Amino acid sequence: MAKKKRKICFVITSFIHYSRNLLVLEELKKRSDVDLHVIIAGTALLSKYSSKHAHIKENLLKDGFKNLYEIHFNLEGSEPTTKAKTAGLGVIEFSSFYNQIKPDVVVVRGDRFEVLAATTAASLMGLPVAHIEGGDVSGSIDESIRHAVTKLSNIHFATNEDSKQRLLSMGENPKYVFNFGSPDIEMAIKFANGRGNTIDVSKTGSGGSVDLKGDFLVVFYHPVTTELHNIKKNTQTLIDSIHELGIPTIWFWPNFDTGAEEISQVLRSFNDNVIGHKIRFMRYLPPKEFLSILNTSTCLVGNSSSGIKECSYLGVPVVNIGTRQAKRLRGKNLIDIGHDKNAIKRAIKKQLKHGKYNVDQTYHKNGTSKNIAQKLACVPLHTQKNFHG
Secondary structure, rough: OOOOEEEEEEEOHHHHHHHHHHHHHHHHHHOEEEEEEEEHHHHHHHHHHOOOOOOOHHHHHHHOOOEEEEEOOOOOOOOOHHHHHHHHHHHHHHHHHHHOOOOOOEEEEEOOHHHHHHHHHHOOOOOEEEEEEEOOOOOOHHHHHHHHHHHHOOEEEEEHHHHHHHHEEEEEOHHEEOOOOOOHHHHHHHHHHOOOHHHOOOHEEEEEOOOOOOOOOEOOOOOOOOOOOHHHHHHHHHHHHHHHHOOEEEEOOOOOOHHHHHHHHHHHHHHHHHHOOEEEEEEEHHHHHHHHHHHHHHEEEEEOOHHHHHHHHHHOOOEOOOOOOOOOOOOOOEEEOOOOHHHHHHHHHHHHHOOOOOOOOOOOOOOOHHHHHHHHHHHHOOOOOOOOO
């Protein structure tokens, strides 16, 4: 009698989660012992946080994936109340979906509020949860959500040794805590030298023109949800710093967290009112193109985890601004700075003068995605957790 396939439900709630987990998904698709189901939900379905190049379901279908589903539950607005209500709606919608397909295990990634909703629903329904990227610290509200997801999860895939040890200190069962490295780094290794420079960025986004064959900056600046009182002022300081340097820049719009609309207002005002600037404002790009652009950029500026992880391995210089990534394990490619215009400009100039850094192996291990897929397919499942310590 043939062994029953394990039904794995993989939850994607943002375009970043899709791009960083693509190789894990491909490894799961290859396995004959896995029945893979992919949920696309949250901001991953909202066109205002994506681009014409970034339709996740369309890309997955093109790559041969089946059993794809969409769950809509995001409320419009960036206020804390809206996010809380969205998370509550997410619990309802995920519960209904799980009840319909009855997965053996649910896989989630990271620390977003939609991920907490997906995890809460699964846990309350007695479904085992596997969590990728648990144990990281950042210093923002995201860290609290990440640790909450950890305590609701049964299987843990840390991306570095420090995070693994942190999971163990939280009382997680050592038999279910694994450090196979970061899927983000595996993606960077595979696609960073790809076709990004062939993209005509003038055909997507808005603002100034950027020649990808010359020097250019990449900016990611997301809200820190516990520091919203100065968010417009800090955004204005950053964009003034970039503008005054006069270096062509690709600036990606912020994520969906509380405070995103305030950042977006500053960016729109700048783009509408400043003539002759050199900043191109863009939504997310497909992972292969994005990683190639990131690898060939002169410096990444802002507060994205891409500066901590992918850039550390690629050696891309980073100017990290503010507290959003304050406690993350980091390489030598990064300069931390506050929201001071002159300090930001000096730090960028210093990084431009330095150029590429050596490869950092902090988040890298061989066979990351294959090892994660193997454990997801074969590790014994359980729902009742006990504190180990």
